[in-house]
Amino acid sequence: MGFFYTQGFMVELNSAVGTIEHERKEEALERLIEQVSKYPEALGDYRKKLANKGIDTVGKVSPTNT
Numbered sequence: 001m002g003f004f005y006t007q008g009f010m011v012e013l014n015s016a017v018g019t020i021e022h023e024r025k026e027e028a029l030e031r032l033i034e035q036v037s038k039y040p041e042a043l044g045d046y047r048k049k050l051a052n053k054g055i056d057t058v059g060k061v062s063p064t065n066t
Helices: 003-016 023-038 046-052
Strands: none
Touching: 003 023
């Protein structure tokens, strides 16, 4: 994911806080936001990581073509 795509995703996640009616799901969302904020690279394109290891990624689904 590009920087702006990642930022947009985080904005969307944060905008959902306070809108979920189930308390446990709300808490899970908050934990997810916390984890993703700590490790934003986890949202990156996995194909690049595989290609760097010499693994063929031709035909793999891209985050923008799902």
